[in-house]
Amino acid sequence: MNPPDFEALAPLYALDALDGEDLALFNEELKRSETLRALVTEYRTAATAIPLSLAPVAPSPALKARVLDAVAPAKPRSAPIFTRVFWAAAAVFLFSLVFLAIRKPDEMHRVTVNGMPDYKNVQGEAMVRGRGVELLVAGLPKLPEGKCYQLWHIGDDKKPVGQSTFHLDPSGMLHGSDALKNPVAKDHLFAITMEPDRGSKAPTSAILAVGKY
Amino acid sequence: MTLTADRVDETALVDQIARGDSTALRALYDRCAARAMAVARRILSDHQEAEEVVQETFVQVWRQANRFDAERGSPAAWVATIARSRAIDRLRARDSSERVRIAARLEDPADAQTSPAAGEIAEARELRVRVDAALRALPLEQRRTLELAYFEGLSQTQIAQRLGEPLGTVKTRVRLGMNKLRQALPVLSGETH
Numbered sequence: 001m002n003p004p005d006f007e008a009l010a011p012l013y014a015l016d017a018l019d020g021e022d023l024a025l026f027n028e029e030l031k032r033s034e035t036l037r038a039l040v041t042e043y044r045t046a047a048t049a050i051p052l053s054l055a056p057v058a059p060s061p062a063l064k065a066r067v068l069d070a071v072a073p074a075k076p077r078s079a080p081i082f083t084r085v086f087w088a089a090a091a092v093f094l095f096s097l098v099f100l101a102i103r104k105p106d107e108m109h110r111v112t113v114n115g116m117p118d119y120k121n122v123q124g125e126a127m128v129r130g131r132g133v134e135l136l137v138a139g140l141p142k143l144p145e146g147k148c149y150q151l152w153h154i155g156d157d158k159k160p161v162g163q164s165t166f167h168l169d170p171s172g173m174l175h176g177s178d179a180l181k182n183p184v185a186k187d188h189l190f191a192i193t194m195e196p197d198r199g200s201k202a203p204t205s206a207i208l209a210v211g212k213y
Numbered sequence: 214m215t216l217t218a219d220r221v222d223e224t225a226l227v228d229q230i231a232r233g234d235s236t237a238l239r240a241l242y243d244r245c246a247a248r249a250m251a252v253a254r255r256i257l258s259d260h261q262e263a264e265e266v267v268q269e270t271f272v273q274v275w276r277q278a279n280r281f282d283a284e285r286g287s288p289a290a291w292v293a294t295i296a297r298s299r300a301i302d303r304l305r306a307r308d309s310s311e312r313v314r315i316a317a318r319l320e321d322p323a324d325a326q327t328s329p330a331a332g333e334i335a336e337a338r339e340l341r342v343r344v345d346a347a348l349r350a351l352p353l354e355q356r357r358t359l360e361l362a363y364f365e366g367l368s369q370t371q372i373a374q375r376l377g378e379p380l381g382t383v384k385t386r387v388r389l390g391m392n393k394l395r396q397a398l399p400v401l402s403g404e405t406h
Contacts, residue, residue, distance in 0.1 A: 011391035012369055012384060015359070019368035041285065046395040048290035050363045051297065053345040056247030057254050063264050064242055070268060071235060071275040118261075 006036055014043030061205050062194055065141035066118070072142070088138030091173060092125055111190060113137055113211035122209045124174070126190050131183060135166070137174040137192065137209060143167060149208075150199045153180055154189040165199040188213040223288035224281075231278035238275055245289050246271070249296035256300035256364050266303065270296045301366035347397035355390035358383060 004022060006029050012018045013026055030036055109129070115122025124137030135151060143149065151163040164178040174192070190211040193203045223244060229237035249270050253263035273295055281291055348356055361367045361375060369387070373380045 008384065008388050011388050012362075014391070015362040015387065017362040017367065017369045017372065017387065019370050022369070042395060043391055045286060045290075046391055046398065047363065048286055048294065049344045049394060049398050050348070050359060051248065051252045051255075051293050052341055053348050054248075054251035054255055055341065057250040057263075058247050059250045059264050059267055063268060064239070064246070067242060067268050067271045068235060068239060070272050071238060 006033070007039060010036065010039045011043045011046075014040050014047050061144070061147070062118075062141065062208065065144055065147075065194070069141045088123065088173065092123065092136055092138065109184075109213065111211040111213050113190065113192070113209050115139060115209045116207055118206075119208045124209070124211075126211050128180075128184055128213065131180040132177065133163075133180055133190075134177045135174060138172070140168060140172075140174055140192070140208060141194075142172070143194065146197050147194050148197050148199065149174055149192050150195040150203075151178060152189075152191040152193065152203060152207075153182060153184070154191060155182055155185065156188075160191065160203055162199055162201060165195065165197070184213050186213065224283050227274075227278050227281045227283075227288045227291075230275060231281070235275075238271065241274065241288065241292070242271055245292040248289060249292050252293050252296045253300040256297065256304055256366075262303065263300070266296055266300045269299050273299075297363070304366065344398065347394055350397065351390050351393055355386045355393070358386040359390045359394075362387065 004025055006026060009018060009022055009026050013023075013030075018026055030040070109127075111126040111128060113122070113124040113126055113135075119139070119141070121139035122137060123139055124135070127134040127136075133151075140149060148165040148167055150165045152160040153163055154160050161181050163180065164176065166174050166176045169175055190213070191203075191207045192209045193207055194205045196204070223241065226237045226241045226244075230241065246267055249267050250263055253266040253270075254260060257263050257266065270292060274292060281288065285291075286294075348359075351359070358372060358376070361372045362369075367375060369380060369383050372378075373383045376383070
Protein backbone atom coordinates (compact mmCIF):
# COMPACT_ATOMS: atom_id res chain seq x y z
CA MET A 1 0.00 0.00 0.00
CA ASN A 2 1.32 3.45 -0.88
CA PRO A 3 1.85 5.87 2.03
CA PRO A 4 -0.83 8.57 2.27
CA ASP A 5 -0.27 11.99 0.76
CA PHE A 6 0.17 13.76 4.08
CA GLU A 7 0.08 17.24 2.58
CA ALA A 8 -3.30 16.43 1.08
CA LEU A 9 -4.55 15.20 4.44
CA ALA A 10 -3.37 18.30 6.33
CA PRO A 11 -6.54 20.34 5.62
CA LEU A 12 -8.71 17.51 6.95
CA TYR A 13 -6.52 17.25 10.03
CA ALA A 14 -6.80 21.01 10.60
CA LEU A 15 -10.59 20.67 10.54
CA ASP A 16 -10.49 17.71 12.96
CA ALA A 17 -12.10 15.65 10.19
CA LEU A 18 -9.41 13.03 9.80
CA ASP A 19 -10.27 9.62 11.22
CA GLY A 20 -9.35 5.95 11.14
CA GLU A 21 -6.03 4.80 9.77
CA ASP A 22 -5.44 8.13 8.04
CA LEU A 23 -5.45 9.86 11.43
CA ALA A 24 -3.10 7.33 13.03
CA LEU A 25 -0.59 7.59 10.18
CA PHE A 26 -0.87 11.36 10.07
CA ASN A 27 -0.17 11.68 13.80
CA GLU A 28 2.95 9.57 13.39
CA GLU A 29 4.18 11.68 10.50
CA LEU A 30 3.36 14.86 12.36
CA LYS A 31 5.81 13.91 15.10
CA ARG A 32 8.56 13.56 12.50
CA SER A 33 7.89 16.40 10.08
CA GLU A 34 8.31 20.04 11.00
CA THR A 35 7.13 20.99 7.51
CA LEU A 36 3.88 19.15 8.06
CA ARG A 37 3.36 20.83 11.43
CA ALA A 38 3.82 24.23 9.80
CA LEU A 39 1.34 23.29 7.08
CA VAL A 40 -1.23 22.22 9.66
CA THR A 41 -0.80 25.56 11.43
CA GLU A 42 -1.48 27.36 8.15
CA TYR A 43 -4.62 25.35 7.52
CA ARG A 44 -5.78 25.80 11.09
CA THR A 45 -5.46 29.55 10.63
CA ALA A 46 -7.55 29.28 7.48
CA ALA A 47 -10.11 27.19 9.38
CA THR A 48 -10.48 29.88 12.04
CA ALA A 49 -11.75 32.14 9.26
CA ILE A 50 -14.83 29.99 8.68
CA PRO A 51 -16.81 31.30 11.68
CA LEU A 52 -15.83 34.86 10.82
CA SER A 53 -18.44 34.74 8.07
CA LEU A 54 -21.16 34.62 10.71
CA ALA A 55 -22.81 37.83 11.81
CA PRO A 56 -22.19 38.45 15.52
CA VAL A 57 -25.07 37.46 17.76
CA ALA A 58 -25.51 39.51 20.91
CA PRO A 59 -26.01 37.38 24.02
CA SER A 60 -28.63 38.49 26.51
CA PRO A 61 -27.43 41.24 28.86
CA ALA A 62 -27.68 38.88 31.82
CA LEU A 63 -25.16 36.45 30.37
CA LYS A 64 -22.19 38.69 31.07
CA ALA A 65 -23.18 38.96 34.70
CA ARG A 66 -23.56 35.18 34.88
CA VAL A 67 -20.09 34.68 33.40
CA LEU A 68 -18.51 37.10 35.85
CA ASP A 69 -20.46 35.55 38.68
CA ALA A 70 -19.30 32.09 37.65
CA VAL A 71 -15.64 33.05 37.86
CA ALA A 72 -16.00 35.09 41.05
CA PRO A 73 -15.58 32.13 43.47
CA ALA A 74 -12.11 31.55 42.04
CA LYS A 75 -11.01 34.89 43.43
CA PRO A 76 -9.26 34.65 46.79
CA ARG A 77 -11.52 37.11 48.57
CA SER A 78 -14.75 35.43 47.47
CA ALA A 79 -16.51 33.34 50.05
CA PRO A 80 -17.39 29.75 49.09
CA ILE A 81 -20.83 29.46 47.55
CA PHE A 82 -22.25 27.41 50.41
CA THR A 83 -21.16 30.13 52.84
CA ARG A 84 -22.85 32.83 50.82
CA VAL A 85 -26.03 30.77 50.44
CA PHE A 86 -25.99 30.08 54.20
CA TRP A 87 -25.71 33.76 55.08
CA ALA A 88 -28.29 34.67 52.47
CA ALA A 89 -30.73 32.16 53.93
CA ALA A 90 -29.96 33.38 57.45
CA ALA A 91 -30.57 36.97 56.38
CA VAL A 92 -33.91 36.06 54.83
CA PHE A 93 -34.88 34.21 58.01
CA LEU A 94 -33.89 37.10 60.29
CA PHE A 95 -35.64 39.54 58.03
CA SER A 96 -38.80 37.45 58.31
CA LEU A 97 -38.56 37.37 62.10
CA VAL A 98 -38.09 41.13 62.33
CA PHE A 99 -40.93 41.75 59.94
CA LEU A 100 -43.24 39.38 61.81
CA ALA A 101 -42.33 41.09 65.07
CA ILE A 102 -43.38 44.51 63.86
CA ARG A 103 -46.42 43.52 61.79
CA LYS A 104 -49.62 41.86 62.82
CA PRO A 105 -49.78 38.45 61.10
CA ASP A 106 -53.15 39.10 59.51
CA GLU A 107 -51.91 42.28 57.87
CA MET A 108 -48.96 40.76 56.11
CA HIS A 109 -48.59 38.33 53.25
CA ARG A 110 -45.31 36.64 52.56
CA VAL A 111 -44.49 35.83 48.96
CA THR A 112 -41.65 33.45 48.23
CA VAL A 113 -39.42 34.64 45.39
CA ASN A 114 -37.59 31.96 43.41
CA GLY A 115 -35.04 32.20 40.62
CA MET A 116 -35.92 31.07 37.13
CA PRO A 117 -34.20 27.88 35.88
CA ASP A 118 -31.08 29.77 34.84
CA TYR A 119 -30.86 31.43 38.27
CA LYS A 120 -31.46 28.56 40.66
CA ASN A 121 -29.37 30.16 43.41
CA VAL A 122 -31.74 33.10 43.63
CA GLN A 123 -34.07 32.98 46.63
CA GLY A 124 -35.91 35.52 48.67
CA GLU A 125 -39.17 36.94 49.89
CA ALA A 126 -41.50 39.82 49.26
CA MET A 127 -43.47 40.93 52.32
CA VAL A 128 -46.69 42.57 51.19
CA ARG A 129 -48.96 44.66 53.38
CA GLY A 130 -51.56 46.70 51.59
CA ARG A 131 -49.65 48.37 48.81
CA GLY A 132 -46.37 48.28 50.65
CA VAL A 133 -43.83 45.65 49.75
CA GLU A 134 -40.50 44.83 51.35
CA LEU A 135 -38.17 42.91 49.11
CA LEU A 136 -35.21 40.79 50.15
CA VAL A 137 -33.57 38.57 47.54
CA ALA A 138 -30.24 36.76 47.59
CA GLY A 139 -28.19 35.12 44.85
CA LEU A 140 -28.81 37.61 42.04
CA PRO A 141 -25.88 38.16 39.66
CA LYS A 142 -23.75 41.22 40.19
CA LEU A 143 -25.02 44.11 38.13
CA PRO A 144 -23.03 45.30 35.12
CA GLU A 145 -22.29 49.00 35.01
CA GLY A 146 -25.33 51.05 34.05
CA LYS A 147 -27.79 48.35 35.06
CA CYS A 148 -30.22 47.89 37.91
CA TYR A 149 -32.80 45.40 39.04
CA GLN A 150 -36.43 46.37 38.63
CA LEU A 151 -39.46 44.94 40.37
CA TRP A 152 -42.57 44.28 38.28
CA HIS A 153 -46.10 43.69 39.49
CA ILE A 154 -48.18 41.58 37.12
CA GLY A 155 -51.89 41.68 37.81
CA ASP A 156 -55.04 40.26 36.25
CA ASP A 157 -54.42 41.98 32.93
CA LYS A 158 -51.03 40.18 32.66
CA LYS A 159 -49.39 43.50 31.89
CA PRO A 160 -46.19 44.09 33.89
CA VAL A 161 -46.32 47.34 35.86
CA GLY A 162 -42.88 48.70 36.55
CA GLN A 163 -42.08 49.35 40.18
CA SER A 164 -38.95 50.68 41.83
CA THR A 165 -35.41 49.88 40.83
CA PHE A 166 -32.80 48.38 43.12
CA HIS A 167 -29.09 47.74 43.34
CA LEU A 168 -27.39 45.03 45.33
CA ASP A 169 -26.04 45.98 48.72
CA PRO A 170 -22.36 45.34 49.56
CA SER A 171 -23.18 41.80 50.68
CA GLY A 172 -24.78 41.02 47.31
CA MET A 173 -28.38 41.16 48.56
CA LEU A 174 -31.25 43.01 46.95
CA HIS A 175 -32.99 44.72 49.84
CA GLY A 176 -35.53 47.51 49.56
CA SER A 177 -39.10 48.64 49.88
CA ASP A 178 -41.65 49.94 47.45
CA ALA A 179 -45.20 51.24 47.28
CA LEU A 180 -47.13 49.27 44.69
CA LYS A 181 -48.97 51.28 42.06
CA ASN A 182 -51.90 48.84 42.01
CA PRO A 183 -53.53 46.77 44.74
CA VAL A 184 -52.40 43.18 45.00
CA ALA A 185 -54.83 40.29 44.63
CA LYS A 186 -54.62 36.52 44.64
CA ASP A 187 -52.45 35.01 41.88
CA HIS A 188 -50.73 38.30 41.13
CA LEU A 189 -47.06 37.92 40.32
CA PHE A 190 -43.93 39.77 41.29
CA ALA A 191 -41.03 39.56 38.89
CA ILE A 192 -37.48 40.89 38.83
CA THR A 193 -35.59 41.78 35.67
CA MET A 194 -32.30 43.48 34.91
CA GLU A 195 -32.86 46.88 33.32
CA PRO A 196 -30.93 49.99 32.39
CA ASP A 197 -30.35 52.33 35.32
CA ARG A 198 -33.49 54.28 36.26
CA GLY A 199 -35.61 51.36 35.05
CA SER A 200 -37.80 50.74 32.05
CA LYS A 201 -41.43 51.25 31.18
CA ALA A 202 -41.63 47.65 30.01
CA PRO A 203 -39.26 44.76 30.73
CA THR A 204 -36.30 44.66 28.35
CA SER A 205 -34.73 41.44 29.59
CA ALA A 206 -35.73 37.99 30.72
CA ILE A 207 -37.22 37.49 34.17
CA LEU A 208 -34.60 36.40 36.70
CA ALA A 209 -36.88 35.68 39.63
CA VAL A 210 -40.59 35.49 40.25
CA GLY A 211 -42.99 35.22 43.18
CA LYS A 212 -46.73 34.47 43.25
CA TYR A 213 -48.99 36.25 45.71
CA MET B 214 -8.12 50.74 15.53
CA THR B 215 -6.59 48.18 13.16
CA LEU B 216 -7.13 44.46 13.35
CA THR B 217 -3.50 43.98 14.33
CA ALA B 218 -3.81 46.48 17.15
CA ASP B 219 -6.96 44.72 18.27
CA ARG B 220 -5.07 41.45 18.37
CA VAL B 221 -2.28 42.92 20.46
CA ASP B 222 -4.81 44.38 22.88
CA GLU B 223 -6.64 41.08 23.17
CA THR B 224 -3.42 39.20 23.80
CA ALA B 225 -2.64 41.62 26.63
CA LEU B 226 -6.12 40.99 28.01
CA VAL B 227 -5.52 37.23 28.04
CA ASP B 228 -2.24 37.82 29.91
CA GLN B 229 -4.14 39.85 32.50
CA ILE B 230 -6.82 37.16 32.78
CA ALA B 231 -4.11 34.59 33.44
CA ARG B 232 -3.09 36.74 36.42
CA GLY B 233 -6.65 36.65 37.78
CA ASP B 234 -7.89 40.02 36.53
CA SER B 235 -11.65 39.72 36.08
CA THR B 236 -11.81 43.23 34.61
CA ALA B 237 -9.79 41.90 31.69
CA LEU B 238 -12.21 39.00 31.33
CA ARG B 239 -15.03 41.50 31.16
CA ALA B 240 -13.22 43.39 28.39
CA LEU B 241 -12.46 40.23 26.42
CA TYR B 242 -16.10 39.19 26.81
CA ASP B 243 -17.20 42.52 25.34
CA ARG B 244 -14.98 41.90 22.31
CA CYS B 245 -15.49 38.19 21.71
CA ALA B 246 -18.82 37.05 23.18
CA ALA B 247 -20.94 37.95 20.16
CA ARG B 248 -18.65 35.95 17.86
CA ALA B 249 -18.63 32.97 20.21
CA MET B 250 -22.40 33.26 20.44
CA ALA B 251 -22.70 33.24 16.65
CA VAL B 252 -20.60 30.08 16.42
CA ALA B 253 -22.51 28.28 19.17
CA ARG B 254 -25.91 29.26 17.84
CA ARG B 255 -24.99 28.23 14.31
CA ILE B 256 -23.93 24.81 15.57
CA LEU B 257 -26.76 24.25 18.03
CA SER B 258 -29.61 26.29 16.48
CA ASP B 259 -30.76 27.06 20.01
CA HIS B 260 -30.24 30.48 21.56
CA GLN B 261 -30.46 29.42 25.19
CA GLU B 262 -28.16 26.46 24.76
CA ALA B 263 -25.76 28.69 22.83
CA GLU B 264 -25.67 31.08 25.79
CA GLU B 265 -24.80 28.18 28.08
CA VAL B 266 -21.94 27.33 25.73
CA VAL B 267 -20.70 30.93 25.76
CA GLN B 268 -20.78 30.94 29.55
CA GLU B 269 -18.80 27.69 29.68
CA THR B 270 -16.41 29.10 27.09
CA PHE B 271 -15.52 32.16 29.12
CA VAL B 272 -15.21 30.16 32.32
CA GLN B 273 -12.72 27.97 30.45
CA VAL B 274 -10.92 31.09 29.20
CA TRP B 275 -10.69 32.26 32.80
CA ARG B 276 -9.27 28.95 33.99
CA GLN B 277 -6.95 28.24 31.06
CA ALA B 278 -5.75 31.69 30.01
CA ASN B 279 -2.21 30.69 30.95
CA ARG B 280 -2.35 28.01 28.23
CA PHE B 281 -3.10 30.48 25.44
CA ASP B 282 -0.38 30.50 22.79
CA ALA B 283 -0.38 33.73 20.75
CA GLU B 284 1.70 32.07 18.03
CA ARG B 285 -1.15 29.69 17.25
CA GLY B 286 -3.74 32.37 16.59
CA SER B 287 -5.54 35.37 17.97
CA PRO B 288 -7.41 35.38 21.28
CA ALA B 289 -10.66 35.89 19.35
CA ALA B 290 -9.96 32.79 17.27
CA TRP B 291 -9.05 30.89 20.45
CA VAL B 292 -12.35 31.87 22.08
CA ALA B 293 -14.30 30.91 18.96
CA THR B 294 -12.49 27.57 18.82
CA ILE B 295 -13.39 26.80 22.43
CA ALA B 296 -17.01 27.73 21.74
CA ARG B 297 -17.03 25.52 18.66
CA SER B 298 -15.57 22.58 20.55
CA ARG B 299 -18.06 22.85 23.41
CA ALA B 300 -21.02 23.32 21.07
CA ILE B 301 -20.01 20.29 19.01
CA ASP B 302 -19.73 18.22 22.20
CA ARG B 303 -23.34 19.13 22.94
CA LEU B 304 -24.38 18.45 19.37
CA ARG B 305 -22.84 14.98 19.52
CA ALA B 306 -24.78 14.26 22.68
CA ARG B 307 -28.05 14.85 20.87
CA ASP B 308 -29.87 11.92 19.30
CA SER B 309 -29.68 11.32 15.57
CA SER B 310 -33.16 12.68 14.77
CA GLU B 311 -32.28 16.00 16.36
CA ARG B 312 -29.05 16.12 14.37
CA VAL B 313 -30.93 15.55 11.11
CA ARG B 314 -33.21 18.47 11.98
CA ILE B 315 -30.22 20.69 12.65
CA ALA B 316 -28.59 19.58 9.42
CA ALA B 317 -31.71 20.51 7.49
CA ARG B 318 -31.61 23.98 9.00
CA LEU B 319 -27.97 24.41 8.11
CA GLU B 320 -28.75 23.52 4.53
CA ASP B 321 -31.45 26.18 4.36
CA PRO B 322 -30.04 29.25 2.60
CA ALA B 323 -32.43 31.39 4.62
CA ASP B 324 -30.41 30.46 7.66
CA ALA B 325 -27.35 32.23 6.29
CA GLN B 326 -26.42 35.17 8.48
CA THR B 327 -24.91 37.83 6.32
CA SER B 328 -26.77 40.94 7.34
CA PRO B 329 -24.89 43.69 9.15
CA ALA B 330 -25.06 43.31 12.89
CA ALA B 331 -25.78 46.24 15.14
CA GLY B 332 -22.81 47.27 17.21
CA GLU B 333 -20.28 45.44 15.09
CA ILE B 334 -17.22 47.61 14.55
CA ALA B 335 -16.42 48.57 10.99
CA GLU B 336 -13.16 46.61 10.81
CA ALA B 337 -14.79 43.43 12.05
CA ARG B 338 -17.66 43.89 9.64
CA GLU B 339 -15.23 44.37 6.77
CA LEU B 340 -13.41 41.18 7.69
CA ARG B 341 -16.68 39.26 8.00
CA VAL B 342 -17.80 40.41 4.59
CA ARG B 343 -14.44 39.46 3.11
CA VAL B 344 -14.51 35.97 4.63
CA ASP B 345 -18.11 35.49 3.62
CA ALA B 346 -17.24 36.45 0.06
CA ALA B 347 -14.34 33.98 0.04
CA LEU B 348 -16.59 31.19 1.28
CA ARG B 349 -19.30 32.04 -1.20
CA ALA B 350 -16.76 31.98 -4.00
CA LEU B 351 -16.17 28.29 -3.32
CA PRO B 352 -18.15 25.78 -5.33
CA LEU B 353 -21.23 24.86 -3.30
CA GLU B 354 -20.14 21.26 -2.71
CA GLN B 355 -16.76 22.38 -1.34
CA ARG B 356 -18.31 24.96 0.92
CA ARG B 357 -20.90 22.47 2.14
CA THR B 358 -18.19 19.94 2.93
CA LEU B 359 -16.18 22.48 4.93
CA GLU B 360 -19.29 23.53 6.85
CA LEU B 361 -20.15 19.94 7.74
CA ALA B 362 -16.67 19.50 9.16
CA TYR B 363 -16.52 22.84 10.97
CA PHE B 364 -20.08 23.39 12.19
CA GLU B 365 -21.15 19.78 12.75
CA GLY B 366 -17.81 18.31 13.69
CA LEU B 367 -18.22 15.44 11.24
CA SER B 368 -15.24 13.30 10.27
CA GLN B 369 -14.36 12.64 6.65
CA THR B 370 -16.08 9.24 6.83
CA GLN B 371 -19.24 10.74 8.35
CA ILE B 372 -19.31 13.48 5.72
CA ALA B 373 -19.03 10.86 2.97
CA GLN B 374 -21.94 8.96 4.51
CA ARG B 375 -24.01 12.10 4.96
CA LEU B 376 -23.49 13.24 1.38
CA GLY B 377 -23.50 9.78 -0.19
CA GLU B 378 -20.18 10.52 -1.86
CA PRO B 379 -16.97 8.44 -2.01
CA LEU B 380 -14.43 9.18 0.72
CA GLY B 381 -11.90 10.26 -1.87
CA THR B 382 -14.31 12.89 -3.19
CA VAL B 383 -14.75 14.32 0.29
CA LYS B 384 -11.00 14.50 0.82
CA THR B 385 -10.56 16.29 -2.49
CA ARG B 386 -13.31 18.80 -1.72
CA VAL B 387 -11.86 19.65 1.67
CA ARG B 388 -8.38 20.02 0.25
CA LEU B 389 -9.50 22.23 -2.64
CA GLY B 390 -11.80 24.30 -0.46
CA MET B 391 -9.24 24.90 2.26
CA ASN B 392 -6.54 25.76 -0.25
CA LYS B 393 -8.78 28.34 -1.91
CA LEU B 394 -9.73 29.77 1.46
CA ARG B 395 -6.09 29.99 2.49
CA GLN B 396 -5.17 31.74 -0.74
CA ALA B 397 -8.14 34.10 -0.66
CA LEU B 398 -7.43 35.28 2.83
CA PRO B 399 -3.67 35.76 3.14
CA VAL B 400 -4.23 38.56 5.62
CA LEU B 401 -5.62 36.06 8.07
CA SER B 402 -2.25 34.47 8.67
CA GLY B 403 -1.27 37.54 10.62
CA GLU B 404 -4.51 39.13 11.60
CA THR B 405 -7.18 36.53 12.12
CA HIS B 406 -9.59 38.17 14.46
